[in-house]
Amino acid sequence: SRSPPPSDSVIIIGAGMSGIMAAKTLEEAGYKDYIILEADSRIGGRVHKGQVDGNTVEMGANWLFSGGPKSSPAHEIAKKIKLRTLYSDYGNLSSNIYKQGGGLYEKHVVESAFKVADARQEFGTNLSKILSSKKGGDDDISILGSQRLFKQVPKGPLDLAVDYFYNDFEEAEPTRISSLKNTFPRQLMEDFGEDSYFVADPRGFETVVHYIANQFLSHNNNKITDPRLQLKKTVRKINQSKNKVIITTEDGSVYHANYVIVTVSVGVLQSDLIGFVPRLPHLENELPGENMIFVTVTDEESRRIEQQSEKKTKAEIMQQPFGRIYFAGEHTNSTYLGYVDGAYFSGFQGRLLRFFDLGLSAPLSRCPSGSKARHRVAHWLLLGH
Numbered sequence: 117s118r119s120p121p122p123s124d125s126v127i128i129i130g131a132g133m134s135g136i137m138a139a140k141t142l143e144e145a146g147y148k149d150y151i152i153l154e155a156d157s158r159i160g161g162r163v164h165k166g167q168v169d170g171n172t173v174e175m176g177a178n179w180l181f182s183g184g185p186k187s188s189p190a191h192e193i194a195k196k197i198k199l200r201t202l203y204s205d206y207g208n209l210s211s212n213i214y215k216q217g218g219g220l221y222e223k224h225v226v227e228s229a230f231k232v233a234d235a236r237q238e239f240g241t242n243l244s245k246i247l248s249s250k251k252g253g254d255d256d257i258s259i260l261g262s263q264r265l266f267k268q269v270p271k272g273p274l275d276l277a278v279d280y281f282y283n284d285f286e287e288a289e290p291t292r293i294s295s296l297k298n299t300f301p302r303q304l305m306e307d308f309g310e311d312s313y314f315v316a317d318p319r320g321f322e323t324v325v326h327y328i329a330n331q332f333l334s335h336n337n338n339k340i341t342d343p344r345l346q347l348k349k350t351v352r353k354i355n356q357s358k359n360k361v362i363i364t365t366e367d368g369s370v371y372h373a374n375y376v377i378v379t380v381s382v383g384v385l386q387s388d389l390i391g392f393v394p395r396l397p398h399l400e401n402e403l404p405g406e407n408m409i410f411v412t413v414t415d416e417e418s419r420r421i422e423q424q425s426e427k428k429t430k431a432e433i434m435q436q437p438f439g440r441i442y443f444a445g446e447h448t449n450s451t452y453l454g455y456v457d458g459a460y461f462s463g464f465q466g467r468l469l470r471f472f473d474l475g476l477s478a479p480l481s482r483c484p485s486g487s488k489a490r491h492r493v494a495h496w497l498l499l500g501h
């Protein structure tokens with residue numbers, strides 16, 4: 117009984133890996149009525165390069181992963197485009213840790229510090245599995261908390277340097293902040309492998325994102341010319357009504373759409389850069405710094421949720437749309453969050469593929485504009501029906 121929306125358009129905010137993948141997903145479903153609004157003058161987001169003394173330096177993502185039972189999509193593309201990478205050999209670390217006062221620590225001293233760090237990590241991983249297996253349990257502690265329980269809190273310069281390598285270096289956060297349950301086991305490394313390859317190519321890691329974008333956005337001499345990609349458009353306001361969404365950018369441009377896919381980072385969401393009207397409940401800044409989402413479910417929905425794993429529920433919450441607003445981005449992928457592959461999968465929505473599984477994959481581009489089928493794809497993708 118819902119009145120049909122005025123158009124079928126979708127606006128994707130952000131042209132990082134997740135925004136480009138979301139656009140590709142729509143495009144491959146034959147759904148071409150979308151635009152991408154990107155604040156920067158380039159695509160790639162946190163995958164970007166800079167120049168120092170004429171040399172290319174990666175300013176964001178550096179490493180690709182390999183050696184595990186599954187293939188990392190980012191690494192597969194890098195291999196296809198022959199991106200130059202260097203294997204990061206951490207095996208020699210024990211001979212390369214310097215004392216504060218100068219000179220190297222003796223190898224055997226560092227090796228025993230590594231053994232303790234390995235034991236700490238094993239304890240943390242087991243504890244994390246126990247916490248996760250507790251039915252309905254929401255218990256979590258920080259990595260530092262698990263080190264305290266193990267009675268092996270790193271102290272002294274060498275232990276702290278080793279602990280930095282094990283934790284802070286990977287999480288980009290200190291152990292007192294990093295959640296044990298969301299860190300161990302490190303799913304990305306379990307799946308794609310622990311062999312890390314440092315991108316050392318003048319074309320930069322961003323070529324991986326360009327490779328994907330060039331598959332469906334028109335381009336000329338490696339420059340994207342597709343009018344659906346609009347650069348230097350910083351979104352400041354997302355105004356949602358019953359039938360549409362109105363988006364305003366910093367330069368005063370106004371866009372109308374039926375749905376919006378927001379792929380900006382958690383940091384941007386936590387700032388006041390984008391004003392949501394009405395305000396999104398989970399972005400209310402009542403508890404600054406707390407990543408809290410409060411959801412109340414009743415009736416059938418509560419029974420359904422009670423019967424599924426906590427992991428699945430969390431994933432659903434992160435991907436739940438708020439009316440016409442849908443969220444993607446590395447942070448919405450509960451398996452590989454914090455990595456380029458997490459962003460890749462967050463834009464490449466499995467639920468759209470479920471739609472195909474149901475045999476509803478009619479070539480939608482051939483549907484007349486505004487037709488029901490075409491509208492339903494957007495609905496399926498965005499509302500997760």
Ligand SMILES: Cc1cc2nc3c(=O)[nH]c(=O)nc-3n(C[C@H](O)[C@H](O)[C@H](O)COP(=O)(O)OP(=O)(O)OC[C@H]3O[C@@H](n4cnc5c(N)ncnc54)[C@H](O)[C@@H]3O)c2cc1C
Pocket residue numbers: 129130131132133134135153154155156159160161162163175176177178179180349350351352379380381384389390444445446447453454455456457458459
């Ligand atoms: C220093 C650093 C090192 C990293 N190292 C690795 C690594 O080695 N390996 C790895 O796999 N991952 C690494 N990562 C993580 C990886 O880069 C990210 O997980 C991934 O690139 C995120 O992609 P995304 O599309 O979710 O978000 P983003 O890349 O952040 O894309 C969001 C886009 O939205 C745009 N935007 C923001 N606000 C607005 C607005 N108001 N209006 C319009 N557009 C807006 C941004 O400009 C950006 O282009 C690293 C990250 C950093 C910062």
